[in-house]
Amino acid sequence: MFWIIKNGVKMTGMPAFQPTHQDEQIWDIVGFVRRLPQTSAEDFKAMEKQFGESSEREQRLHHE
Ligand code: HEM
Numbered sequence: 001m002f003w004i005i006k007n008g009v010k011m012t013g014m015p016a017f018q019p020t021h022q023d024e025q026i027w028d029i030v031g032f033v034r035r036l037p038q039t040s041a042e043d044f045k046a047m048e049k050q051f052g053e054s055s056e057r058e059q060r061l062h063h064e
Contacts (some may be wrong), residue, residue: 001024001033001034002027002030003020005029005030006021006023017029
């Protein structure tokens with residue numbers, strides 16, 4: 001999963017995260033995805049509340 005997220009999948013819409021993310025951040029994404037099956041809707045809403053602001057900041061950084 002780390003490799004796919006880092007490099008993307010050729011000829012599909014799956015983008016490589018390498019240009020915009022450090023390896024450490026990609027490992028965090030792997031951890032996040034692996035935890036999703038045990039994540040409830042309530043957990044997810046709580047995360048949005050806690051991290052929403054920082055992820056908006058990250059999105060702005062990526063589009064600069
Ligand atoms: C946190 C964001 C993302 C993660 C963790 C992620 C992860 C993955 C993984 C692990 C696969 C491979 C699935 C498999 O073959 O077993 C995949 C495939 C794919 N992803 Fe993403 N992805 C993300 C974002 C995106 C985005 C933003 C797009 C497009 C806008 C996208 C489009 C695709 C497509 C089209 C495939 C299928 C490739 C194929 O046909 O084999 N992904 N993604």
